[in-house]
């Protein structure tokens with residue numbers, strides 16, 4: 001699913017009205033009616049008090065449409081105008097007149113914090129104060145109103161975005177943003193729903209289709225894409241009946257040091273379970289017996305040194321190479337990696353200490369083959385790009401790194417984002433169970449295993465990150481968040497693959513003429 005910017009959303013709105021021959025007021029009616037339908041389906045006429053807070057722009061206009069439909073359907077509604085500016089939008093004004101013509105209970109005008117309305121914990125707040133048009137700091141009394149919402153503990157349903165949240169910036173003051181329980185967002189999720197510093201403003205979100213011109217949606221390229229099943233299905237390469245292990249490539253995993261052999265084992269298991277034909281682990285001698293006995297499917301080449309990698313020397317021809325898991329940053333390991341980079345021509349995936357080494361010796365970045373995949377967690381990323389001021393600055397700096405060295409950077413986190421040049425691929429799978437030791441090593445193996453099988457590096461990264469998260473999503477239902485460990489990600493890979501082709505369950509339809517006895 002594409003993630004459109006606010007400029008693109010405005011452009012799409014205008015184009016839709018023109019192409020479909022409708023007014024912006026009609027588009028607003030469509031948008032507001034969708035929100036009403038969503039609420040009506042869930043509330044079924046329940047008389048829980050609903051407080052609809054409307055701004056004076058088009059987000060407020062949407063709120064007025066919702067309030068009007070709620071009133072005409074007999075709900076227990078109170079409508080407020082949060083009168084933060086004199087400049088009211090045309091469609092706001094049209095809907096203001098419409099609601100006044102519908103009920104004697106006219107909207108209550110709020111002008112400052114003295115008039116904070118009474119709201120019970122069991123009531124519902126509909127937040128239609130600011131949408132994507134927010135472009136400057138909000139006034140103090142509106143902030144006090146937002147604090148009042150929090151204090152009531154009532155459920156907040158935000159329209160389009162939690163009010164106070166800009167679509168392209170991190171809020172300077174947390175109290176100036178509404179905390180939504182649920183956000184119903186028009187046509188596209190917003191990038192801020194996925195960034196660590198801004199995702200917290202809504203517990204859940206959902207996209208409502210308001211019929212924006214399909215051609216515009218299809219043909220307009222976006223800076224960011226949300227990667228779900230529909231996006232990865234075209235990437236998947238089906239297997240030929242007469243294929244053999246030689247068709248699926250040979251991956252080499254270089255890493256490990258005394259006490260950190262498990263990282264290489266996990267990565268190697270990731271390589272084979274994702275479908276590569278063969279895997280060889282290159283590691284210090286101390287890893288030889290543990291790896292051979294715990295994972296017989298892997299082959300091992302040992303370094304001359306017992307405890308760390310000191311010389312990367314092998315006589316195989318891998319199709320993809322992973323470097324770094326558990327490797328440490330000893331001076332000899334750094335020299336070995338440096339020497340390896342001078343002659344290596346194979347696709348590379350670099351993780352963990354491999355990234356720490358690149359951070360120490362930035363000149364090495366120039367020796368990486370084109371489309372090398374880097375999979376840093378936030379601290380490792382900081383080593384590469386320096387400190388960032390906020391999540392948007394982090395994305396900007398990561399894009400610059402990706403462009404300068406023509407590499408693919410996977411920013412690991414709750415919503416892992418793959419950065420390639422100016423493009424962002426936001427992964428939709430995964431959950432907090434993945435916040436446990438070793439899951440990153442498995443991911444490295446999965447991406448490397450996909451490249452070895454013939455997926456190009458970007459496709460392998462996007463697909464690998466998706467399957468990694470999906471595996472956890474499927475298994476966490478049985479295992480729970482706390483007991484999930486990195487090996488479980490590997491166990492869930494088959495389920496994640498099978499899930500790609502699961503048909504959605506057909507709706508249960510009662511046979512005509514069948515009667516209960």
Ligand SMILES: NC(=O)C1=CN([C@@H]2O[C@H](COP(=O)(O)OP(=O)(O)OC[C@H]3O[C@@H](n4cnc5c(N)ncnc54)[C@H](O)[C@@H]3O)[C@@H](O)[C@H]2O)[C@H](O)CC1
Nearest residue numbers: 028031057058059130131132133134135136137138160186
């Ligand atoms: N396709 C769609 O997504 C549709 C969206 N709709 C809704 O329209 C809003 C955007 O409306 P807009 O009028 O542009 O902006 P807002 O209502 O978000 O902003 C209000 C208004 O106030 C001014 N302003 C901005 N910041 C401040 C501030 N801090 N203090 C005071 N005033 C401020 C600004 O100039 C705006 O004019 C979108 O989110 C949807 O909810 C359409 O209804 C249908 C199609």
Ligand SMILES: [K+]
Nearest residue numbers: 130159161163
């Ligand atoms: K809002």
